[in-house]
Amino acid sequence: MNSSTTTSGLAFDIQLSQARKTPQQRAEILENPGFGTVFTDHMVTIRYTEGTGWHDARLEPYAPLQLDPATAALHYAQEIFEGLKAYRHPDGSIACFRPDVNATRLNTSARRIAMPDLPEELFIGSIATLLEHDADWVPTTPGNSLYLRPFMIATDVGLGVNNPSRTYLFLVIASPAGSYFKGGVAPVTVWLSEDYTRAAPGGTGAAKFAGNYAASFAAQSQAVEKGCDQVVWLDAVEHRWVEEMGGMNLFFVFGSGPEARIMTPELTGTLLPGVTRDSLLKLAPELGVPASEGRLSTDQWREGAASGELTEVFACGTAAVITPVGHVKSEQGEFTIGDGTPGPVTMRLREELVGRQEGTRADSDGWIHRFA
Numbered sequence: 001m002n003s004s005t006t007t008s009g010l011a012f013d014i015q016l017s018q019a020r021k022t023p024q025q026r027a028e029i030l031e032n033p034g035f036g037t038v039f040t041d042h043m044v045t046i047r048y049t050e051g052t053g054w055h056d057a058r059l060e061p062y063a064p065l066q067l068d069p070a071t072a073a074l075h076y077a078q079e080i081f082e083g084l085k086a087y088r089h090p091d092g093s094i095a096c097f098r099p100d101v102n103a104t105r106l107n108t109s110a111r112r113i114a115m116p117d118l119p120e121e122l123f124i125g126s127i128a129t130l131l132e133h134d135a136d137w138v139p140t141t142p143g144n145s146l147y148l149r150p151f152m153i154a155t156d157v158g159l160g161v162n163n164p165s166r167t168y169l170f171l172v173i174a175s176p177a178g179s180y181f182k183g184g185v186a187p188v189t190v191w192l193s194e195d196y197t198r199a200a201p202g203g204t205g206a207a208k209f210a211g212n213y214a215a216s217f218a219a220q221s222q223a224v225e226k227g228c229d230q231v232v233w234l235d236a237v238e239h240r241w242v243e244e245m246g247g248m249n250l251f252f253v254f255g256s257g258p259e260a261r262i263m264t265p266e267l268t269g270t271l272l273p274g275v276t277r278d279s280l281l282k283l284a285p286e287l288g289v290p291a292s293e294g295r296l297s298t299d300q301w302r303e304g305a306a307s308g309e310l311t312e313v314f315a316c317g318t319a320a321v322i323t324p325v326g327h328v329k330s331e332q333g334e335f336t337i338g339d340g341t342p343g344p345v346t347m348r349l350r351e352e353l354v355g356r357q358e359g360t361r362a363d364s365d366g367w368i369h370r371f372a
């Protein structure tokens with residue numbers, strides 16, 4: 001990798017789609033967007049070549065990629081991604097929530113998978129370019145947003161497995177999004193996975209690496225077979241310490257009323273450092289709810305729920321924001337958190353976070369990045 005390459009000032013070549021959806025077609029899609037199934041008229045592509053750096057930045061019509069069947073990403077899974085949302089604020093402007101943190105995390109992931117860094121101004125510039133041309137796709141209905149999916153793939157052609165690719169393709173695609181889990185804030189039932197692990201020490205768990213997801217689908221299917229909505233991952237060494245839920249971070253609420261405090265599993269290197277997780281660690285204390293990072297075993301989870309000391313549990317991530325966990329199942333049995341319904345701390349944090357993202361609450365921490 002040539003790190004001396006300077007990329008600032010890279011201009012986007014704009015090629016507009018000749019087949020844009022009509023306002024009427026778009027309105028129909030935005031009425032019931034679902035999640036991640038329909039895409040906007042354009043996409044961003046930027047190429048990387050070792051020695052040259054990032055080049056050929058483009059806005060193009062959204063279209064299938066043409067890839068040689070021997071493209072490295074298809075064989076050795078050199079692929080990372082990000083996920084963030086663009087919101088329509090009440091004043092009509094378009095904003096993202098902490099996109100700089102996504103830019104930084106993309107590069108943390110890139111280093112773990114031996115990919116090149118993408119300069120933050122190119123990451124932000126890609127989003128700005130796409131939002132400029134697909135602005136009409138940002139929903140105006142509160143609760144809906146435009147989900148942005150930046151990702152990077154290795155594009156060298158050949159089956160040699162000894163070296164990372166020397167060429168890469170970075171893309172941003174966008175998809176209007178409604179509520180991620182059907183039913184909005186309906187509590188989920190989780191399965192504690194003891195057969196499978198998501199991430200081991202020294203592995204790729206802290207990277208937003210596509211392979212982590214490939215490795216999770218069997219466990220997710222097992223959770224569904226057990227009558228659960230989502231899988232909860234335990235640590236790979238002792239199979240005791242709670243790490244994450246599916247593709248979301250977890251928070252535990254202890255106590256209630258003015259005594260309530262929240263705790264989330266600490267970043268041991270096997271957890272994905274979520275932007276939502278980080279934001280809640282800062283936001284909760286501003287609402288008078290102390291927040292900490294720590295660890296919790298499956299025994300402590302069950303005993304806490306039984307004694308009533310553990311009052312609420314919720315998962316958090318960009319796509320679903322905050323989802324209450326109502327019920328827990330494992331080979332050892334099952335138990336309910338509180339009365340199984342969304343708790344007051346969960347709902348208060350959700351309301352404040354969503355309000356800040358959608359621009360109906362003050363941006364006290366400077367987390368909003370306005371694009372247009």
Ligand SMILES: *Cc1c(COP(=O)(O)O)cnc(C)c1O
Binds near residue numbers: 244273275276318319
């Ligand atoms: C993306 C992701 C999260 C949540 O991260 P956010 O930045 O809050 O969206 C949590 N866990 C995993 C495994 C993820 O991939």
